[in-house]
Amino acid sequence: MSTSKGLFVSLFSKTKKNAGWMAIGFHADGIYAAHLKRLPARNPSIEFLSFYPSEKSALPATLRKLALELNVNRYQCSHLLDIGEYQLLSIDPLNVPPDELKKAVRWRLKEMLDYHVDDATIDVLAIPIDKNGPLHSNALLAVVVPNQLIEQRQALFEEAKVAVRVIDIPEMAQRNIAALLEPEGHAVALLSFTTEGGLITITFAGELYLSRRMDTTVTQLQEADAAHITVIHERITLDLQRSLDHFDRQYHALSLKKLILAPMGAEGAALQAYLSDNLYIPIETLNLETILDFSKVPELAEIAQQQRFFITLGAALRVDEKTL
Known part of the structure; x- marks a missing residue:
């Protein structure tokens, strides 16, 4: 079983390379x-x-x-x-020995999948409710990918x-970026949009605690006229409020410092203004140049390019971690 640092390690190749x-x-x-x-x-x-x-x-x-x-x-x-190539499913803590955990997760997933569990490749991410507690006290996220x-x-x-x-x-790629943004001792929420939809993640101490998908796409934000943009903003705000409320209920001991919007253009500025008026936490918009060195890729100074490559850059930020 993996920690929340990496998934499906060495599925294809066990050869290590030195260039990163x-x-x-x-x-x-x-x-x-x-x-x-x-x-x-x-x-x-x-x-x-x-x-x-x-x-x-x-x-x-x-x-x-x-x-x-x-x-x-x-x-x-x-x-x-x-998006659409895998499922990320939340599982309550399982009171089983560590060496039986993955088998227990697979058994639990039998009723959650619309195909046979034996036809799935599964990895398990632990959400450390108590980092000093036993492994079975952690909530779990199961990543499920069809074998086909x-x-x-x-x-x-x-x-x-x-x-x-x-x-x-x-979700893990976005977590990697959020880890560079976390104020010490506080959780941070990060919201991004692609042509496939939106993604909200909440992280603390480099760990993914919550992730939710939104149906709203960056294309809808870019192309909506004045008559429709408020409706879209209202829908995003409602989705965010539900996610933030859920986080507060589940992890009330963690302090959520702010919500950060991934790079966007004018549509991002408009969304930030709306969210600032309707949510209780500070809202900021990210420029990747504040956390990454652009000197070899000056084209990334363009916000549109940052938006396009955002998730890929997050995936490239991964580091080797031990598995449980």
Whole structure:
């Protein structure tokens, strides 16, 4: 079982590389890739960003091109799943010995999945309600991916000669960014939007405590006229209020300091203003340049580019962690 630091370690390849992590994500418009370097007493440096436009049918050829041009064999590669390719399910604490926990989770999931649990690959994330308490006192998050998808991706990457070591999900990628934003001793909420939808996460001490999906997309925020934008803002506010209330009930001992909006343009400024008027916590908007070194990728000074690469950059920020 993993901690909340990484998922599905060594599913595809156990070969370690020395150049650091490269994150590779498939999205509707193509393949995104990023590599960052963590440096002592400095902001993580973005070494490169790449985007390869591709339709789904052309993914194999596009991935081969990426592998050749980016010399992927130098890196430990992670693959970032997209929305709809996995499930993230909350499970109450299970009073079982650590070596039986994963089996118990699989048994619990039998009634939560719409397909047979034996057809799923499962990883378990512990939410440390009490870091000094026994493992079974922790709430759990189960990441569930159909075996068929795992096998398809494995074949795709093997054909392109890309040795993927880790499969990650957007919730964990966003957690990586939030960990750079947390005020010491306080939790922080982070809200992002993509063309697939919105994602709210709440983290504390580098751990993911809550994540919720929203149906609202960045495209809807960008294209809504004056008659509809207030309705969208109201829906986002309601979703946020429910998430914040749930966090307060479940983790009342943790202090939530602020809500941070991931990089967006004018639509982000309008949303920040609305949320500031309707929520009880401070609202800020993130510019990634405050936490990452852009010197090798000056194009990221454009907020639109920060929005596009936000989740991929988060995935590239992962670090090696021990598993339980």
